[in-house]
Amino acid sequence: MDQIAPPAEPVQVIRIERGDQGGPPWEQRMVAVLRTRQLKWRTEEAYRGWGRRFARWLGDKPVEEAGGDDIRRYLEHLAVEGKVSASTQRQALNALIFLVRETLGRDPGDCTGYRPGRATRRIPVVLSQRECQALFAQLPDHHRLMAQLMYGAGLRLMELLRLRIQDVQFEQGIVIVRQGKGGKDRVSVLPESLRAPLMEHRERLRLLFAEDRRADLPGVWLPPAVENKIPTAGVQWAWQWFFPSRQLAIDPRSGIQRRHHIQDAALQNAVRKAARAAHLSQRVTPHTLRHSFATHLLAGGADIRTVQELLGHADVTTTMIYTHVLNRPGLAVRSPLDNL
Template sequence: MDGSDALLAQFLAHIDVERGLAKSTVKAYAADIRKYLDWLDAQGIKDLVDVTSHDVESYVAALDEAGESGRSKARRLASVHEFHNFALRQGVVADDVSSRVKAPKANGHLPDVLSVDEVIRLLDAASMGGSDDPVVLRDKALLEFMYATGCRVSEAVDADLNDMDVDERVVVLTGKGSKQRLVPLGEYAIKALQRYTTIGRPQLESKGKGGKERRAIFLNKRGHRISRQSVWEVVKTAGERAHITKPLHPHTLRHSFATHLIQGGADVRTVQELLGHASVTTTQIYTHVSPENLIETYLTAHPRAR
C-alpha cells in the first residue's frame, strides 16, 4: 500500500521508543498490522485513506474464514484499531473507520469486576478512618498496592522491599515462570506505602526473628512474610466494612485494575504487559466493557495514578 510501510515504521517506533512497550509486543503489533496491510493490498486497496469500515469488517470475516479463534480475531482487530487511530493522530486520514468495527465476542465467563466507586469504598474501608495501627496501615498499603499494580496475590506476597522504588514510583513484580516486569505505582499507592513502611512496618518487623523474612514488603503480626490466605482475609474484611455485595477475592482487584485501565483508554497490549500475560488474547477479555479505542497508557488511564 502506498505510504503504509513508512507509516507502519513510524507507528512501531512510536510504541517502541515513546511508549516503551516490550520488544515482543512491538513484534506482535508489526505482525498483526503487516497481515492486515497485505490483505488490503490483495483487495486492491492501495491507500489507507480509501479503507472503509466495511473493508475492516470484511477483514475480520476473512480471519474467521481462515479459522482463527474469536480471541485471535479480537487481538488482530485491536492492532488494527491502534494503527488506524495512530494514522488519524498523524493526520494521514480524516476518520478512524476501524472505530466502528467491534471485536467479536469471545466465549467464556467474564471476570468479577468492581466499579471505580466500589474500589474507592473498599480502599477507604481498609484505612479505618486513618488509623496508625500497623496492621491497618499494612492492609491499606496492601490493597492500594494490588489495585495500583494489578498484581497476582502471589506477586504481592513475594514482593520484597528492594523490588520497590518509591522515588521512581515503580515496582518489579515476579510472575509466572519467574518472569519479571516493571509496573508503575500511582500516587495513592505511594502515599499508603510510605505511611506503612515508615510507621507500621517497623513495628511489625520488630515482632519477628529477622532473616530473609525482613525483606518482604508486607509482614504479618508476627513479623513474618504475609501469607496468601491472610491477603484473602484482608480483602474479605475490607469488603465487608465497605458493604460490597459482589463476589470479592484478591483477583477481583486485578480484574478491576485491567478493566478500569481499558475503560480509561489504555490499549490492550499495554495492559497485557502490566498484567504479565504471556499472550494478549488472555487480556482481550477485559475489552468487553469498553467500546472505545484503546489508546492511552497507564498513568493517564488509571483512576488512582494521579
C-alpha cells in the first residue's frame, strides 16, 4: 500500500478557492450570518450560490428589495425553464428564505403557490457482490481501502472522508459517524476483514502526524464547538483525519494552510476509472457502494429497521427503496416465462 507520509521535497499546497467574505453587501451579510450560525462549508457554498443565481435572475432589481413574490416566481422559473427536480427546488427555497429572513432581516411573506419541480424517485444503482469485487480489484491500494470501508460500513462519501482517528474503534468493532446528514451521529459496523489493513493504515498515519508536528503545522480543522472547548484538539492524535490528503490545503474560511482530508473528487474519479476498467455496465459512483451495502444486507435477511439505523435514515420509507432492487421484492414472484 502506498505510503501516506509526504515526500522529501517541499510540500505542495492545494489552492482551494479562498473563502472570501462575499462580493456585494448582501452576500457579505449572508456570509457573516452563515458563519455565526456555524453552518457547514458546503451549506455556505450552496446558499451563496443560490443567492448569486437569484441576483442574476432579478436583473436590475436589488436583492435587498426582493420578497416572497420574487422568490415564488424564481422557483417557478426553475421548474419550467430550468427543469430542476423538486429536491433542487426545495434547496433553492431554503437558501432564499435564509437570505431574505435571516440575512436581510425581512419577512419574505407568502412564497407558496409555485409550480413544483419534477418529482423523481429513482431506483438506486446497485452492484452485485461479484461486481463489487471486480471494482475493488481495479482500484489503487489507498483508494481501495476507502471504497471497501464505504461499502462495508454503508457510509456516505463525506462521512467517510471526515472520519477522525478516534472514530474508527477497533476494540468495539464500530465506526462512528459524527454530524452526518441532518447533523446526527450514528454508529455503523467495522468490517472484520478490514481490521488488519485499517490498523496498518493508521500506523502509517503516525509518520505523517509526526512530520506535521515537527513542521509545526496548524492543527486540522475542528468543528467550532470543539475548537472553542478544546483549542489544542487540532494538534492531538485522536482528532487527525483518518484519510488525510498528501498535500496541504488552504482552509476556505480562515485562509490557514493546514492538512485536510482527501478531496471527494479524488475518490470519485478513481471509482469511475475503476468501473470502466472492470467493464461494469452501470454508472458507478462512490454512493453506489452505500446503495449496495443496504441492498446486500436486506438480501441477506437483515431487519430493515437495523439497516435504517446503520444508514442513518430518519424515515424507514427511505430505506424501503432498496427492497425494490432485490430479486424478490415483497412477495416472491416468479416470471411466467420460467414456467413455459
